[in-house]
Amino acid sequence: MKQKFILLVCLILVGKQLHAQIPKLSEKSQISLLTCAAGDELYYAFGHSAFRVQDSVLGIDVVYNYGTFDFNRPNFYLNFVKGRLIYSLSRRSFERFLFEYELEKRWVKEQILDLTLDEKNQLLNFFETNFLPENRDYLYDPLLNNCSSITGTILKDQFGDEIVFDGSYLDQRYTFRQLVRQNLKLNSWASFGIDVAFGSVVDRKATVEEHMFLPYYAMRQIRNTTKDGKPLLARERTILDYNEIKQTSFFPLSPLFWFIVLLLFTAVVTYLDIKHSARSRWLDLALFSITGLIGLFLFILWVATDHTSTPWNFNILWALPTNLAVVYVFVFPQQVPKWFEKYLIAALVCMGIMLLIWLIGVQIFSPVLIPLLLTLAIRYVYLLKFTKA
Structure with a gap:
């Protein structure tokens, strides 16, 4: 006990000595x-x-x-x-x-x-x-x-x-999302990733x-x-004194380019599916798996982390975490379950709600998402018709 007391006194004295060593400016x-x-x-x-x-x-x-x-x-x-x-x-x-x-x-x-x-x-x-x-x-x-x-x-x-x-x-008070976008090219993977990870909380005006x-x-x-x-x-x-460094970009490497490619590819595959009354399970498996994983990650950022910028993220209305739970529909060749039709309708409704949220300004989404949303809509609508056939 005595040794601990002596140690404590020494620490206090050392702390005071260090503080006393701060010089007085001239x-x-x-x-x-x-x-x-x-x-x-x-x-x-x-x-x-x-x-x-x-x-x-x-x-x-x-x-x-x-x-x-x-x-x-x-x-x-x-x-x-x-x-x-x-x-x-x-x-x-x-x-x-x-x-x-x-x-x-x-x-x-x-x-x-x-x-x-x-x-x-x-x-x-x-x-x-x-x-x-x-x-x-x-x-x-x-x-x-x-x-x-x-x-x-x-x-x-x-x-x-x-x-x-x-x-x-x-000139005006900007939202946090607008302020971040001022420093990044909108059609870049960094900007797209940040936009998707940010929740609606960053769409309030900053003081x-x-x-x-x-x-x-x-x-x-x-x-x-x-x-x-x-x-x-x-x-x-x-x-x-140097010039401002300008961010460079190469369109074929941008997210918009690849989402347009995905949209065109999905449109062609869907046309062939219609023509042959078929269902390209591999494409749907990929789309549902990737969007499900993204949605699960966004949901975790929302509810299970301390980030102040990721709660209330309505990107999960297109990146549905539940998509991961239904991928087995595309893996096994059995008949599509009856509830899947209702699930597809619900998925389309969720995308509609997302667009409404976007229009009224509750959350601003990246415009780069548009080709990806069209890709999902094409497959959801086709699968809906296929399940009814």
Whole structure:
């Protein structure tokens, strides 16, 4: 018991000593927000934000980066699927931070904040305390709690109601889905996959502060933010000046191309089936199996994970998880069961409800889905007629 007490006292004293080692910034110090350009990979497609603290008198020039994650963390991919991905605050020299963006030729802009010396030291103390091993990890959310949105959260937490985010610079308030689409080509597998995984919850309009989950909007917001009635932005400069990286695409590799091919192929096979009074079990087996698996995955994302962006996903009205339960109809050559006709009618009704949900704006679906929906409709209608014959 005595040894434990001594150990506890030592830990407290060490903690106080470490906290006391945080330097006091000089009058020449600056704290700024760094915004980095988007890249051509999905991970870099939205850009990046980080804080920079510099003091020429003390020889300090470091970047506090809330966008750090570790692939080697236990159960990384499982936690990613579950929506329990852990990100961390890292600290590195500005020179090392900048090297990556020089290498990839991505621009970097700096916005120096107009803060008093006490406020600068307050922020530095916050960053250093947050950087302690027991504090640096946080639960990441791509829309609500990421390296960019945390910018507004920190400013609000540290300076309270003195910080006012003016949203008059926005042409309009966008939904989360619209904001994500602004950074991705609509006819890309990344955009299509995100659109399908997102539920109707992302089709609400983001608040002015919530727009800051995208680094470019965070940068624009800093230009339109006041602290105690005065502009928060002291001045802005470009550190690395490169052209914006444009996403390239090749139509034959896009989802729309392959869904059109699938639609044409299904139409031809269905025509031959009609002509020969046949039923291509292999095609129906593939369609029902794939849509069933997609639907099951979307349902799991909805009810069994912590993702805030995947609940109430009405994509399961076309990707029916129950399709997996009826694939045996296409495997065995026996007569089609009587209930299958009602199932097909229900599947068509579900697709009709989905279109209605789309029209009234409850959930916005990817237009790339249209050829796929037509493919399913063709086979559902044909199978319905075949079962009645």
